[in-house]
Amino acid sequence: MIVAVVVSLVLVSSILVAAAISSRRKKPNFISSFSGKHVFITGASSGIGLSLSKQFLSEGAFVTLVARNSGRLEDAAKFLLKEVQCSSDQFRTKIADVGDYAVIRRVIEEAFAWRPIDVLICNAGLLRTAYFEDLKLQDINDLMQTNVIGSVYPVHAALPSLKQRSRTHPICIVFVASLASLIWLYGASVYTGSKRAVKGIAETLALELIPFTNIRVNLVCPGTTESPMLDSVCTEGELSEGILAASAYDRKEAQTADEVAEITIAGIKQGTFLITTTPYVGPMATVLSRGIIPEDSLLGNCVEAVAFVVLRLITFLTAASFKRRLVDIHRKYNKNEA
Numbered sequence: 001m002i003v004a005v006v007v008s009l010v011l012v013s014s015i016l017v018a019a020a021i022s023s024r025r026k027k028p029n030f031i032s033s034f035s036g037k038h039v040f041i042t043g044a045s046s047g048i049g050l051s052l053s054k055q056f057l058s059e060g061a062f063v064t065l066v067a068r069n070s071g072r073l074e075d076a077a078k079f080l081l082k083e084v085q086c087s088s089d090q091f092r093t094k095i096a097d098v099g100d101y102a103v104i105r106r107v108i109e110e111a112f113a114w115r116p117i118d119v120l121i122c123n124a125g126l127l128r129t130a131y132f133e134d135l136k137l138q139d140i141n142d143l144m145q146t147n148v149i150g151s152v153y154p155v156h157a158a159l160p161s162l163k164q165r166s167r168t169h170p171i172c173i174v175f176v177a178s179l180a181s182l183i184w185l186y187g188a189s190v191y192t193g194s195k196r197a198v199k200g201i202a203e204t205l206a207l208e209l210i211p212f213t214n215i216r217v218n219l220v221c222p223g224t225t226e227s228p229m230l231d232s233v234c235t236e237g238e239l240s241e242g243i244l245a246a247s248a249y250d251r252k253e254a255q256t257a258d259e260v261a262e263i264t265i266a267g268i269k270q271g272t273f274l275i276t277t278t279p280y281v282g283p284m285a286t287v288l289s290r291g292i293i294p295e296d297s298l299l300g301n302c303v304e305a306v307a308f309v310v311l312r313l314i315t316f317l318t319a320a321s322f323k324r325r326l327v328d329i330h331r332k333y334n335k336n337e338a
Helices: 002-023 047-058 070-083 101-114 137-165 189-208 228-232 237-247 257-270 281-289 298-333
Strands: 038-042 062-067 091-095 119-122 171-176 215-221 274-276
Touching (some): 038 047, 038 137, 047 062, 047 070, 047 257, 062 070, 091 101, 119 137, 137 189, 171 189, 189 215, 237 298
Parallel strands (some): 038 062, 038 119, 062 091, 119 171, 171 215, 215 274
């Protein structure tokens, strides 16, 4: 009975948030069209990055696709030529490791020499699931290097030119983070930390760029998205059950990369700072993790203020339940512990 009430409260509160967001008076788009714009995307050979590339090209944009795997990048180019039926002159591919500053700076310069960049999307990312003490040092280094440094380096290299470009053209700097930027992903402590670092970087950069009225920073926080990244998630044993219990992870419910890309592009056009793509969970996580930076509209702030109280009470009531569940799972797999 209690569980049913709690679930109902969660659904009602999240629906209220979603309804407020959808019913808000529509503001003029920050960017009305990407036709003729130059979009630079890291991690573009698969998943969300490839879907973003496809949809931007379909809108008439010019795209620079960046990835470190030459084979996947070549396959991505063939896919785009077939799927979008665009000219090969409409996009370029660049092999680069986003964690290598010298390389990514050179690639940024080459992209600007081709066409001035209008939208810079830091999408490259890695996911590793394991209990904290079981993570290999190389995995820790790779996660931080790709997810954090790999988001910082492209922006750092491009920002002076983007500021100059913004004098006459709207500019977007997009960080593709994760729902883990707002709430935890159990069994992925370092991944969660890296994505929360990206959130902090994006928030602070957005404040620094307030004087540059023609630049927007977007933080995209997708939930479980069907992509090669999910192949690294543990699928059996104690950790797998813990991920399901504490993070409700279910690959069968993953959104497609195309769905995430579509929502992301709509949010970029609107100039929205925080873009979530997951129904119900996304708005709830937004309310609980908003912090000091307010929502854009008065209506949205009022709804979030009410929803926050309800959701905070719900999390208090449900915390003990999932903690007990984690203890039970541990005991199931460690019956010989004293």
